[in-house]
Amino acid sequence: MPSRREFISQVSTSSIAALVTAYPITSMAQIDPLVARVRAYAGVGSIKEGRVKLEIASLVDNGNSVPIEVKVSSAMREQDRVVGIAVFNEKNPQPEIAEFVLGPRTGRAHVSTRIRLATTQRIVAVAKMVDGSCWTHTVEVVVTLAACLDE
Amino acid sequence: MAHTILTVPAVAKSGEIIELRALIQHPMETGYRRSSEGVMLPRDLIRSFTCRFLERGKSGEGELVFSATLHAAISANPFLSFHTTAYASGTFVLTWSGDNGFTQTERAHIAVR
Structure with a gap:
């Protein structure tokens, strides 16, 4: 005993x-739902981490309006150009945040907007290059006051 | 007509990369919230934004500069910032469209030297 x-x-x-x-x-x-989303957006293209920078505060006071900026390091020439950027979340009611299409004269692949976050979660930014390859950056965000979803 | 704020440089050098900023007044109601009476608030979102550039003296709908598909996770009064290369004088045509037949178009002119 x-x-x-x-x-x-x-x-x-x-x-x-x-x-x-x-x-x-x-x-x-x-399967991680975030990974599945990125896979669906990427289609047949390869997915790698890097080249993209998702800038967002790691501690968010108010989930109703969170500034984000996605920056992709690319020369933005004919052969090496960002054609699209998508942002997905893990725990909002809908996994999509936004999808952007960048025209051939974009010049600098920097996009910013303001988003809602329901709770502490991961956010992923995906950049799609002209050759179909995709680059990602995932950020963990702590939200103290959530976006009002059921008020 | 919803109130908009556009920030587009009036003058640019040829080949210069310029930033365009667009903000529109809109509630972006998600469809997941209830009113104080407990009634579900119907979804009212701006679903898409498009910016096209029409060179001066040319007709047609112009060249695509930037477009965005927006979802419920975009804050009220959607703000977007993006870049493009100035290569000719002309007009940027910005269009927002969404639920309940919402559509609005604004123009901004640029002179390229």
């Missing part, structure tokens, strides 16, 4: 071990 202290330490170590082994399996089984 183990003492109470031994019993608790056994249970906690075994349950932690179970969690550690179980977690990667469940996370692989459930």
Whole structure:
């Protein structure tokens, strides 16, 4: 018969071990909805992290109006040009925030707007290049006052 | 007519990258909120924004500069900022359209030296 202290330490170590082994399996089984959104936007193109910078405050006081800016490092010449930018969220009622189409003379792939955030969540910006490849940047945002969704 | 604020440079050098900013007064009602009486507020969103450039002396609808598809996650009074390269004098034609037949067009002229 183990003492109470031994019993608790056994249970906690075994349950932690179970969690550690179980977690990667469940996370692989459930596809991240944010990743699925990006995949749908990218189509057949490759998805890589980098080149895009999603600028947003990491701590948001008021979720009703949050300034965001998406900057893509690109020479914006014929062969290497951003044709589209999309922004998706994780936990708003709808996963889409906005999709932008950039004309051939954009010159500088910087876009900014103001968005609503329902709660603390991740936001992803995707830039689609003229060759079809996509670049992403994901940011975790903490929201203290949510956008009023059911008032 | 909804109130708009456009920030477009009046004069630019040829080849200069300019920033355009557009703001329109609109509630962007999401369709997920209730009024104080508990009645669901119907969705009223601006769904799309388009900016085209029409060179002076030319006709037609011009060349696409920038367009955006907006969703409920865009704040009330949608603000957009984007860039383009000034290459000729002409007019930027900005159009917002959305639910309940909402559509509004504004123009901004630019002189390129």
